[in-house]
Amino acid sequence: MNSExxxxxxxxxxxxxxxxxxxxxxxxxxxxxxxxxxxxxxxxMSLRILTYYAKLCGCSLDSLVGTLDPEYSETALDRKLYNAIMQLDVDTKEKLLKTIELWNL
Incomplete structure (x- = not known):
C-alpha cells in the first residue's frame, strides 16, 4: 500500500x-x-484516531499503515524475528545462529 x-x-x-x-x-x-x-x-488520520480505528476494526496498526513507508516493513519483520527468537530456548538459539552464519558464507 502506498500513500495514494x-x-x-x-x-x-x-x-x-x-x-x-x-x-x-x-x-x-x-x-x-x-x-x-x-x-x-x-x-x-491522527495516530490517536488510527489507534481507535484499528481497535474498532479488530486489526493492527501495521495492517492499516505498515507498508506506507518501505522502511517500516523491514522494521516490522525485524521485530517479528526478534519476538520469535526470544521465545526459543538457548540450545535452539545457538543452532539458529549457526545456521544463519552458514547462510552468510
Whole structure:
C-alpha cells in the first residue's frame, strides 16, 4: 500500500465491516466529513484516531499503515524475528545462529 491508496484501504475496511461513514465517525468521535476526507485522501488520520480505528476494526496498526513507508516493513519483520527468537530456548538459539552464519558464507 502506498500513500495514494491509504484512504481507499481505510474505506475498503469500513465497507467490509458493513459500517457507514456515520457509524465509524460516531465510534471514533469525529465527524462523517472527517472520515470522508480520509477515505478520499484529503487528510490523514491522527495516530490517536488510527489507534481507535484499528481497535474498532479488530486489526493492527501495521495492517492499516505498515507498508506506507518501505522502511517500516523491514522494521516490522525485524521485530517479528526478534519476538520469535526470544521465545526459543538457548540450545535452539545457538543452532539458529549457526545456521544463519552458514547462510552468510
Amino acid at each position: 491508496n491509504y484512504g481507499t484501504h481505510i474505506k475498503h475496511i469500513r465497507q467490509k465491516m458493513g459500517l457507514t461513514q456515520n457509524q465509524v465517525a460516531e465510534a471514533l468521535g469525529v465527524t462523517p466529513g472527517y472520515i470522508s476526507n480520509v477515505e478520499n485522501n484529503r487528510t490523514a
